[in-house]
Amino acid sequence: MNSPILIACAHGTSSRLGAAEVNALRDGIAALRPGLDVREAYVDVQEPELPAVVAGLPAGETAVVVPLLLSVGYHVKVDIARAVKSRPDTVAAAPLGPDPRLAALLDQRLREAGVIDSDTVILAAAGSSDPTAAQNVEELANQLRALRPNRIIAAYGASAKPSVPDAVHAVREEGALVAAGPQGRVVIASYLLAPGFFHDQLAEAGADLVTAPLLPSPVLAEIALERFDAALAAGI
Numbered sequence: 001m002n003s004p005i006l007i008a009c010a011h012g013t014s015s016r017l018g019a020a021e022v023n024a025l026r027d028g029i030a031a032l033r034p035g036l037d038v039r040e041a042y043v044d045v046q047e048p049e050l051p052a053v054v055a056g057l058p059a060g061e062t063a064v065v066v067p068l069l070l071s072v073g074y075h076v077k078v079d080i081a082r083a084v085k086s087r088p089d090t091v092a093a094a095p096l097g098p099d100p101r102l103a104a105l106l107d108q109r110l111r112e113a114g115v116i117d118s119d120t121v122i123l124a125a126a127g128s129s130d131p132t133a134a135q136n137v138e139e140l141a142n143q144l145r146a147l148r149p150n151r152i153i154a155a156y157g158a159s160a161k162p163s164v165p166d167a168v169h170a171v172r173e174e175g176a177l178v179a180a181g182p183q184g185r186v187v188i189a190s191y192l193l194a195p196g197f198f199h200d201q202l203a204e205a206g207a208d209l210v211t212a213p214l215l216p217s218p219v220l221a222e223i224a225l226e227r228f229d230a231a232l233a234a235g236i
Contacts, residue, residue, distance in 0.1 A: 002037070008025070008039065014196070022215070044075070068224065070191060071097055072132045072133060093228055102219070106123075107148060109190070121153070124189060168207050185208035187211070194213050
C-alpha cells in the first residue's frame with residue numbers, strides 16, 4: 001500500500017485569481033510534505049468534482065479529504081460526507097477553521113490595512129444554512145477579539161444573518177445617533193480564502209475598507225496538513 005492520498009477539496013470559483021490562489025495553496029501543501037500525493041477536487045463551480053475524484057482513486061489506497069473550507073456546513077456535512085461514504089478507506093478531515101492561527105492571520109490583514117483601535121470590524125464569512133457554521137465563525141470572532149480591542153461583529157455573505165451590508169448599515173446608524181465625538185471607520189475583515197464572488201460583494205457593502213482575503217499565506221497549508229494527520233491518527 002502506498003502513502004495515504006490527500007484530496008484537497010475546495011469550494012470552487014469562477015475567479016481566475018481565486019482559482020490560482022487555491023492552486024497555490026494545494027502546491028504549498030505538497031511542498032511541505034514531499035512525496036505526498038495531493039489531489040484536486042471541488043464541491044461546486046469547478047471540476048474535477050469530488051465524487052469523481054473519489055471514484056477514480058486506486059483500489060485499496062487510503063485517502064483523506066481535507067476541506068479547504070473555513071467552517072463546518074452543508075458542503076462538509078453533506079457533499080464531502082457523502083463522497084467519503086461511497087468508498088472504503090476514505091475519510092474526511094476537519095475544515096481549516098476555526099483556528100487561532102486564522103485569527104492571527106486576520107489580525108495581520110487588519111494591521112496591513114491600517115486598521116486602528118477605534119474602527120469597528122465586521123468579520124465577513126461566506127455563510128451557511130447550517131447553524132454549526134455560524135458557531136464556527138463566532139468562535140473565530142472570539143479568537144480575534146482576544147488579539148484586538150476593536151468591536152468585532154460577525155456577518156455573512158449568504159444564508160445566515162446578519163448579512164454583511166445589514167451589519168455595516170447598523171453600525172452606521174448607531175454612529176449617527178452619537179451626538180458628538182469622532183467616529184471610527186467601519187472595516188470589513190474578509191474571512192474568505194481567496195478572491196471570488198463573495199469577496200467582490202464585500203466592496204459593495206458600504207464599508208470604509210475591506211481587507212484582503214486570507215490567501216496567500218503558508219499558514220493555510222500548515223493547517224491543512226495538520227487536519228490530514230489528525231484524520232489519519234483517528235483511524236480509517
